Amino acid sequence: MKITFKVYRFDPQSGKAPYLQDFPVEVTPGMTILDALGEIKAHQDGTLVYRRSCRSGICGSCAMKINGFNRLACETQALLLKQSVIHVEPLPGLKPIKDLAVDMEIFYEALARVKHWLINPDPPPTDKERYQSPEDFKKIEVSTSCILCASCTASCPSFWADKNYLGPAAILKAYRYSFDTRDKGFADRVGALDNKHGLWRCHTIMNCTDCCPKHINPTESICHLRRMTVENKY
Amino acid sequence: MDRGIGSGGAFAWFFQRISGVFLLIALLAHFWVLHYSNNGDVTFNLVAQRLSTPLWKTIDLTFLVMAIIHGFYGFLMVIRDYVHNHNLRLVLVSLVWTVGIIVGVLGTLTIIAFKAPGGGGL
């Protein structure tokens, strides 16, 4: 089936405004948006820029706006969208660098602000790792499957309105570590969370939960962290 | 860049939930008292009598304070969401506080000073 891909093109050096370029592609069953982009790059226009690495929904590099929704290009099959025209645009809310590639700097910077690593001042046991029981892991299991694709943060209206807002992905990471039974770092993170650019900017719009390709619910983690913050303070 | 580390917001958020629950209950009670408890008869005298008692004055004062805090905090939220220009934000936030306080004082005066015309109550 012939599908027209309307692809967002932008080259800051050309001085031209961004525009949508049409690329007709013969799509076969099972073909993903990423495959189609590869087809376009190989046979129609080698200057097309997009990010990808694993091609199997693990690395999180290929998130983009496909027919209005943030999704992974490598996990979205073109025929399943049931459209003869497919719009492919960069993630909204982040600065486009070129074509489909966006500047991820503020996204990573928000992660660093919540200290997205295990914090525990006690020395680990010398003979083994820090132990976590399977039951304890279950509590945070879903949140550990985040691949940092930024679909959620880029779909969040609160983030569009305030680029300093941590965003659902960073808050989810804060949740993932703060609710890890081996972690003692909540006090180090609370400054970034209990903050006008933190937890309180979320208005439970749930775009993040809607679009997460790993079926994570960042909104729920935000609510858990709010409760934790309030309980810790009062 | 303004990262606002440590500037808080937990109490405001928490209080917004408490006042929200209070307002929900108070509003339902208000509708019931006003429109159903007397077969739906709403007359000035009836309301005036009620508002003259200390108990109702206290209830109405709490209602007033909660509603103002809840409502005006909502305005502050919108401003925090969308106004990033420091000066404009200062102006708008001051405006919200000023109007909130004026409305609060006027409401409080009205409730406290109210006397039923026919006598009775305080």
Ligand code: SF4
């Ligand atoms: S929570 Fe989901 S949408 Fe957000 S970065 Fe992680 S995997 Fe992507």
Ligand code: SF4
């Ligand atoms: S639920 Fe919160 S974090 Fe998620 S999209 Fe909505 S406002 Fe953003």
Ligand code: FES
């Ligand atoms: S290319 Fe790695 S997630 Fe799509």
